Amino acid sequence: MAAGPKSVAIIGAGLMGRGIAYVMASAGHQVSVFDASADALDGLIKHLAEIGELLGSSVPNGSVQVSRNLEGAIAGADIAIEAVSERIALKQEIFASLDALSSEECILCSNTSAIPLATIANDVRKKYRVVGTHFWNPPHLIPLVEVVQMDARNAPAVDVVINILKDAGRQPVKVERDIPGLIGNRLQHAMKREAIALVAAGVCSAETIDDVVKAGFGARLAVLGPLEQSDLVGLDLTAQIFEVLMPSLDRTPEPHPYLMDKIRQGKLGMKSGEGFRTWTPDQAQAVRDRLDHALLASAVNRST
Template sequence: MLETVVQRKSKVTVVGAGLMGHGIAQVFAAAGHDTTITDTSHDVLQAARHHIRNNLDQMGIEPGPVLERIRLCRNLAESVSDADFVIEAAPERVALKQKLFADIAEAAPESAVLASNTSVIPITAIGENLDEQARCRLVGTHWWNPAHLVPLVEVIRTRFTSGVVFEDTFNILAAVGKCPVKVHKDVPGFIGNRLQHALWREAISLVHRGVCDAETIDTVVKLSFGMRLPVLGPMENADLVGLELARSVHEIIFPDLDCASEPSPLLNELVSAGHLGMRTGKGLRNWTPEQADEVRRRLALHLIAANNR
């Protein structure tokens, strides 16, 4: 499988050229791997090079050498026919991903690693229609947006995933400059999104209950415990303050925390009204196009600076 891929230039195919796909492709191409991007949309596929060029310009990296290693291909079977490593970055729909991997497994070499960039769907469900030979090569690789700037990638194994595939996927991600972590049980949302959305559930609940507005939530997070998070994780923090204090706090606060098992009524109301977030000008907060662009710019520059430290 990837024993030699980690040490040599390999052929990588990214299925999906959208928000995550072109960033993933950029990482592999920047690390020296021949990278193919495929997408059913001609416009989305053609825009990938433009997005990658803009990313590299913003990072202060000469785009030419990276773009030279990127090939665009509309045909899925052709794009994976000689791939060593295939990463799917399609929309979060189980049936779509199942069909894609069935097609990929049929067209790709039997030695190719098959990886899904899903952020929440269990990898086992994505691969449930694959034969045994393909299932053992299927692994989760959950990248974070923006893929070219956020270091972490969660590597998820199923009970079918080969140990060699799991370890070698971890190693090739480390070799291209990412910070992979191992997820040993295939649970919905894996690690990061379970933690993130537990926070979101409580934040949205506080707004819905009238405790504060959405802007206050963002201010509290960014100017309190959020400032510590880059250097002090929650487990470190618990041990720092002492577990007896953590237990005492939990005894008081846990009974009043939101524990809903369904999306918030507030989210349902906003979505039904067409208030979907920055792209519609209103979500939990109101946004002008200029404000939305500024958030994206500020995030990118913050991540670039953090990666350069």
């Protein structure tokens, strides 16, 4: 694929899709967005303007077009990025349609955070052009993109996508095996499994778990990755800790019973007022605001 601006089709105009549209349009690409929801498409330009106001940089005029059908969005596209909900059947249907409607040179990407690409691309004939591009939420504030390669056939397409993302100011990392959850979600949910197990066992409260992460080791995670930290303290010390700790870590192979009990009781988190913790509407909004402000500050710092 030749260098320079690309024609990018984005399937999905929700929070992820519009954030990706902003990123790609800001990098000079021509973007067409399709969503089955007319309301999502009607609000797209407004939401892009809000992102631009937040970051102090609007997308170029005319760089993002709304498409009312998939055929129109994919016509002439160099790359398509699917960003719909994590429903296997829906993603498979979209990819089968993209495979049939797009040119053979068009790279087909999925923003899935957990589903293996081989499952999503089950009905795709030209699998060599399927790539995983997991943007983190929100895409316009978090630079990391996990780029997934199914097998050796996909390597050329993966290289193209990585270069496009680098040029767009993202930080792509290559995932060299097509596994559920990629890298980030496997790490994130491994910690979450242990956190739930500790609360379920009465070791501590949910509030204490969150305090330990935020005020303890979480403070260094943004500047020191887990394997960097192991090298820093020494692999011999790491092994000594493992010998004591590993036998007692939770190994529940499915969603923990404590989590499922909460769900059966209708305790779904902030949206229901209670989950692992209890939340008033004001408290829940304060958490959202705190997260937004922290991510924005980080994004601004990276751009200066």
